[in-house]
Amino acid sequence: MTSINKPESESSARDEHAFDGITFEVEEEEHTQEGQKVKRRGIYLWPNLITTAALLSGFYSIIASMNGDFTHAIYAIFLAALLDGLDGRVARAIGAQSAFGEQYDSLSDLLAFGVAPAILMYSWSLHDLGRIGLACCFVYTACAAFRLARFNVQIGVVDKRYFIGVASPLAAILMITMVWVGRDFPDIFDLRELSVQITNAVLIVAVGLLMISNIKYYSFKTFDRKRVPFAVLPIAVFIFAAMTYNIPVGILVISIIYALSGFVTTFMARKNTTT
Numbered sequence: 001m002t003s004i005n006k007p008e009s010e011s012s013a014r015d016e017h018a019f020d021g022i023t024f025e026v027e028e029e030e031h032t033q034e035g036q037k038v039k040r041r042g043i044y045l046w047p048n049l050i051t052t053a054a055l056l057s058g059f060y061s062i063i064a065s066m067n068g069d070f071t072h073a074i075y076a077i078f079l080a081a082l083l084d085g086l087d088g089r090v091a092r093a094i095g096a097q098s099a100f101g102e103q104y105d106s107l108s109d110l111l112a113f114g115v116a117p118a119i120l121m122y123s124w125s126l127h128d129l130g131r132i133g134l135a136c137c138f139v140y141t142a143c144a145a146f147r148l149a150r151f152n153v154q155i156g157v158v159d160k161r162y163f164i165g166v167a168s169p170l171a172a173i174l175m176i177t178m179v180w181v182g183r184d185f186p187d188i189f190d191l192r193e194l195s196v197q198i199t200n201a202v203l204i205v206a207v208g209l210l211m212i213s214n215i216k217y218y219s220f221k222t223f224d225r226k227r228v229p230f231a232v233l234p235i236a237v238f239i240f241a242a243m244t245y246n247i248p249v250g251i252l253v254i255s256i257i258y259a260l261s262g263f264v265t266t267f268m269a270r271k272n273t274t275t
Contacts, residue, residue, distance in 0.1 A: 026100050044096035047087045051101070051108050054083035058112025065120040070183060073120050074176045080112035081169045106148045113172035114144025118204070124179050125191050125200045136201040140175075143208035144168050150212070163217040166210040166259060170217075174207050174259065177252035184248055207259075215262040216269055 026043050061076035087105060091097045118137040126133030147165055154164070166174075178200070182189035189196055243250030 043100055044091065044094075044098060046094065047091035047096050047101050048104060050083050050087035050090060051105050054080040054087065054112055055108040057083065058108065058116045061112070061116040062119050065116070065123040068123065070120065070124055070179060073116070074180050077112060077116055077120070077172055077176050080108075080116075081173060084109060084112070084169055102152065106152055109168050110145055110148055113168040114141045114148070117172045117175035120179055121175055121200065121204050125182070125197055126204070128191070129197050129201060133197070133201060136205050140171075140204045140208035143211045144171065147211040161219055162265070163219050165213045165215060166207065166217060166262070167219075168211060170255060170258065171207050171211050173251065174255045175204060177248055177255060178203065180248040181252050184246075210259060210262075214266075216266045217258070217262040218265060 026041065057076045057080035061073040061080070064070070064073035064076060084105070087101075091101055118141045121140075122133055122137040126137060129136075147168055150164070182191070182200075191197065239254075243254075
């Protein structure tokens with residue numbers, strides 16, 4: 001009996017030592033190419049470093065918004081969006097995808113694209129509405145959390161060609177470009193006007209609701225390895241050239257067009273299923 005129980009006791013002792021409450025370590029269960037389950041310790045460095053940089057950008061944006069430095073807050077969220085698009089591609093390129101990385105990326109996204117834009121909008125415009133402004137910003141943050149949680153549980157279930165609801169980085173870009181354009185045209189967007197404050201409150205709630213909607217948005221993920229007609233490139237050049245006339249307005253217009261395109265995509269998809 002003792003000889004049979006010995007390996008089991010040694011194994012449990014090793015497990016106890018691995019999680020002694022002092023050592024920082026991550027243990028994940030992965031599937032090998034043969035389909036076997038194996039436990040691996042540690043994390044992949046480069047994708048998680050990029051995610052950490054995105055997290056830092058979101059954190060810095062919050063601090064900048066609280067200090068009234070709205071320009072730097074906007075730039076920090078833009079940087080977080082760029083890094084968010086990079087970490088997943090790096091992970092796929094070097095074969096470093098993991099469950100830890102997916103969850104860490106979602107937590108970083110919540111801060112950078114859920115909390116930071118809400119605090120930016122509240123500090124810039126909605127604080128004069130008092131509790132109503134605070135409630136509207138919280139609705140946006142809560143919707144971002146709902147959207148990210150739903151995305152996590154639907155990985156591998158939904159069609160990768162589409163996002164269900166507006167992706168949180170795009171929602172954040174919509175918010176920060178609104179602030180950017182408003183700062184560039186203070187005569188048009190006079191924050192002392194109650195109508196402007198109410199409009200901003202309605203917009204932040206509307207964008208939040210778009211994140212948790214079932215509207216389908218094209219993800220452009222299949223464009224990475226797909227050929228397109230050459231005419232697409234000159235069209236893109238003209239669009240970029242037009243954006244240089246006023247970059248904030250150009251980004252805002254493109255973001256709004258993309259946000260509205262989801263209604264067309266959803267309508268066409270339902271039309272095809274009914275026919």
